[in-house]
Amino acid sequence: MMIALISIPATYPVSGPKEKRGTGGKRRFLLAISQPRRLQYGLRMNVLIIEDDAETGQYLLRGLREAGWDPVLHGTPQAGILEVSSRTFDAIILDRMLPGMDGVDALRLIRGAGIMTPVLMLTARTSIEDRVEGLEAGADDYLLKPFALSELLARIKIISRRAPRVAETTELTIGDLCLDRMKRVVDRAGQPLDLSPVEFRLLEYLMAHPGEVVTRMILLEKVWGYRFDPKTSLVQTHMSRLRGKVDKPFEVEMIRTVRGSGYILDA
Structure with missing residues (x-):
């Protein structure tokens, strides 16, 4: 098990999950996502989800479980960083807009600690500049909201395949x-x-x-x-x-x- 020590700046207090109050835009996004269905994607994968919206987080949990994967959900970037620093995941789903700390800043802390777990960043921001910023911070792929669950699963599988594999010898x-x-x-x-x-x-x-x-x-x-x-x-x-x-x-x-x-x- 890999233990990584990550220093979270004092301006980002560690706190528990914070549920965001739903808005019309957020609910329209949820309705635009295709309904979860059972998908077979080969090997069982451990996936960390860092998403502060309770409905979106539960949707992703349900969808990944139905795909046969083992997802873990955290509602704050601070809790997610602590989780990934203490155990190994096959992939991370990271929301761009998080409470107290931008997803890009969270990703920089993760990469700065030498943790190279593949990261799929989710965002409602459509500008090229925002996507470039996320990729340059170390994201392996970017997925715009709204999205189809089948595409999200396929993208996670692809970035996991691209990740460096540990040789047979340990x-x-x-x-x-x-x-x-x-x-x-x-x-x-x-x-x-x-x-x-x-x-x-x-x-x-x-x-x-x-x-x-x-x-x-x-x-x-x-x-x-x-x-x-x-x-x-x-x-x-x-x-x-x-x-x-x-x-x-x-x-x-x-x-x-x-x-x-x-x-x-x-x-």
């Missing part, structure tokens, strides 16, 4: 460096290394590609979900911290910087 070993994907632990020369979730994902990717030069842009996409260059020192900062833990206490340096290219890990 352990990676390079020299005296060992990483256990299932237990989420790392040690070198028998000495445990205390890595943050982001540092773990960085090291996991490097160890899965030993002897290869991994560029900064690849790490931004694979670890943080960015498909563009945010023009920050995000990668350099975290790589410096990672190297301080993996290399500094030991004689042999395993992670090297390739000037102008990226990073390489070898024994």
Whole structure:
């Protein structure tokens, strides 16, 4: 089980689910959605739903259960973030307009913690700028309201297929460096290394590609979900911290910087 520590800003107080009072527009949206029906979509999937509207949330719960999946519903982004930081999901359905914290801000916190679970963002906003903002924050797909349940299920299945799959082996070993994907632990020369979730994902990717030069842009996409260059020192900062833990206490340096290219890990 992956444990990710996410710091929620004080301006976003953690609270329980808050039911939004229904409006004419919201009810028209609900009526526009096709009625749930039993659909068979292969493997059973664990899906986190972050949706503050009680009717919409229950509709999605019912539809996903009828599809044979295991959905979990939270009515606030804070509760959803805490849930995804403590257990693994196959996909997340995230509403864009949430109480106390915009869905895009919630997604940035999730991605910033190194959690790369596929995310389908729901929104009633139709502008291209809004959709681009969500995608650049790390959403894998965007679905406009109103929508058909069958399309939502199909899109979740597609983004889950596109997500990186863990190799058959759960352990990676390079020299005296060992990483256990299932237990989420790392040690070198028998000495445990205390890595943050982001540092773990960085090291996991490097160890899965030993002897290869991994560029900064690849790490931004694979670890943080960015498909563009945010023009920050995000990668350099975290790589410096990672190297301080993996290399500094030991004689042999395993992670090297390739000037102008990226990073390489070898024994």
